[in-house]
Amino acid sequence: MxxxxxxxxxxxxxxxxxxxxxxxxxxxxxxxxxxxxxxxxxxxxxxxxxxxxxxxxxxxxxxxxxxxxxxxxxxxxxxxxxxxxxxxxxxxxxxxGRGFTLPPSGRLFRPKGGPKRIEPLESFPPSFLRIAVVAGGVGIAPLFFLLQRLKDLPDLTIEVLIGARSIKQLLLGPEVKSLSPQNKLHLATDDGSYGFHGPVTEILATLLKADKMDLVYACGPEAMLKTVAGLLTKYNVPGEISLEKQMGCGVGACLSCVCKTKGDKENSFLYRRVCKEGPVFPVQEIIWEE
The missing domain is CATH 2.40.30.10 (Translation factors)
Structure with a gap:
């Protein structure tokens, strides 16, 4: 509503x-x-x-x-x-818009021989979830609200990855840390002024390579999200990303904020409105422009 x-x-x-x-x-x-x-x-x-x-x-x-x-x-x-x-x-x-899919409505399930996916909770028994939350710059905004909701859920291990250009642009790190003891915080800066020296996606790559993540949420600059999408595809891990687009009306009428996504048929595509069908999309649905 x-x-x-x-x-x-x-x-x-x-x-x-x-x-x-x-x-x-x-x-x-x-x-x-x-x-x-x-x-x-x-x-x-x-x-x-x-x-x-x-x-x-x-x-x-x-x-x-x-x-x-x-x-x-x-x-x-x-x-x-x-x-x-x-x-x-x-x-x-x-x-x-459409928000993130919260773990209470689904749990991780890997069908035999198939990729991981999220299925309705009533269909499969709950399982322990290891979640990564990846933020770039002001992309921490919707993810902090997500963390507020996740903190009340049992059986979660949460790795929070926040990246910025420099220490002056690292946002809400102390607030994330104090929000819940289950949040393990990783900070990264491009210039090395604080935390890990390099893109925050390099920390994500390390976690994924060690098979320590079951589900990833991300929001930030498009270049960062594109890298996240590539990593999740490589390591066969499901995730959701929140896109940032310029908008006109905010309710789906003007079509100024569309993004290219996969269609229902093989090799097909369709344009979806970030303000209406998004801003959150399953990472596997996005077709990234070269």
Whole structure:
């Protein structure tokens, strides 16, 4: 269920240079949103900029009835949003899109001679799941909400991999660590200023090579996601990825955010709307452009 709501800002913090965590009251979103979904937010009460902006839901606080988004200032709209203060109001549409498939609705199953896949829980007995959550930059936003939900589930081992260009752009590491003792945190920076020196996907490759992962969730820059997809295909591990695309309407009408995916027939393809059929897709469905 989706609805327009006028909400009040409860807090806004610059958690890293140019990166903001904004919280607002929304009992509706608290009860309706699922990890991986997003909201469409008008950054200012004017028509300049004309279009609202999509933001992944990063955190949900049921006790306070608050929702938080994480964003980077990259243009006029987000620059206006960064000027907002406590008690300021704006209009938000959501929750939108398709979110992540949560383990309670399925467990890992490998049919004899076939690839791993997720099947309905009622069809197969639960099994111990080893999960990797891979984030690049602000891609940690929908994955943090996912981790909030995963922390209450039994029989999970979770490896959280967060990558950034430098230490100044590593986001929500301490929050992930304090969220649950079952989260094993790995940090990587491209310039070596903190943690592993190199792409975060190299850490994922090491875990997959050691056969330590059963399921992978990922969100981040397209180049990172393409590498993740290649690794999961190589090691025959299922996963879901959240795509980042520029959007026009946010509800599937304008077709400005399509991505190429595999069709039902062999060697066929079709275009799907990231805002409607996504932003989360099974990694095996995406056809990556060269």
């Amino acid at each position: 989706t609805s327009y709501n006028t909400v009040n800002i409860t807090r806004q913090d610059e958690i890293a240079p140019g990166f903001y965590l904004l919280s607002f009251k929304s009992p509706f979103l608290v009860h309706q949103a699922q990890p991986g979904q997003f909201v469409y937010l008008r950054c200012d009460n004017t028509y300049d900029p004309l279009l609202p902006r999509p933001f992944s839901i990063a955190m949900v606080d049921g006790e306070k009835n608050e929702v938080a988004i994480l964003y980077q200032v990259v243009g006029r709209g987000t620059a206006l949003l960064a000027q907002k203060k406590e008690l300021d109001r704006f209009t938000v549409l959501g929750p939108l």
